[in-house]
Amino acid sequence: MVRAPKGTPAWTIEELLAQRAQWIYHHQNKVLDRCRRVAEARSTFPLSLPLLGVEYPVVYAHGPGGVREGIVYLPPCRTAPDVAKALEQLYRAQAKEYLPGRTLRLAEKYQLYPTRIQINGARGRWGSCSGKNSLNFSWRLMLADVSAVDYVICHELAHIKHHNHSQSFWQLVGEMRPDYQASQNHLKELEQSLFYQSWCSEPLNSKG
Ligand SMILES: [Zn+2]
Structure with a gap:
């Protein structure tokens, strides 16, 4: 649709459109590109999934789900809630297999022993530590890379x-992970990309 003042001769509009055609074409392409990218990211059925920083191709098939020989197997899914459920099961299983063992190894290394290690579905935080030193990790953490x-x-x-975020706390974190700021940035980027996934539509934040 073209808006023009009443009485504008048609040839003026056509000439203007011809002049602008290239710009309009360019602009349309830019908008289409952006729509395509968002649609791809929001795709109900992801074709690949990140796991500990590695992107795995996804195959939807009958039979046992899980990760085998570099491929993620998911059950046949029909709807977005089906996908969300299958992905939560997949990542939860992976989290239970990986996070407690890794935590105990790092606990040994730094001589800081948790009383309990649990996996939860927290959206608001990647991990937390209770007053009784029981640690909780969100299964969504498995989407991040190993360093994060x-x-x-x-x-x-x-x-x-340190049951706080004091200077002494950050000093200790810095001794354990000198490059922790790069990990914080990675987690922030991950939160933003998760925002566009239909199966994980609520953003996380790196608090906790
Ligand atoms: Zn904290």
Whole structure:
């Protein structure tokens, strides 16, 4: 649709459109590009998934789900809630397999021992430490890379010594993970990308 003052001769409009055609074409392409990117990211059925910083191709098939030989197997899904459920099961299983063992290893290394390690579905935080030094990690942490996962684990272990975010706390975190700011940035980017996933539509934040 073209808006023009009443009485504008048609040839003026056509000439103007011809002049602007290239700009309009360019602009349309830019908008289409952006729509395509958002649609791809929001796709109900992801074609690949990140796990500990590695992107795995996804195959939807009958049979046992899980990760085998570099491929993520998901059950056949029909709707977005089906996908969300299958992904939560997949990441929860992976989190239970990986996070407690990794946490105990780092606990040994830094001599900071949690009383309990649990996996939860927290959206608001990647990990937390209770007053009784029980650690909780969100299964969503499995979407991050290994270095960022180690940072979150060390962050929570550091809370065993300092139950606050004081200068001494950050000093300890810095001794454990000298590059922790890069991990914080990675987690922030991950939060933003998760915002566009239909199966994980609520953003996380790196608190805790
Ligand atoms: Zn904290």
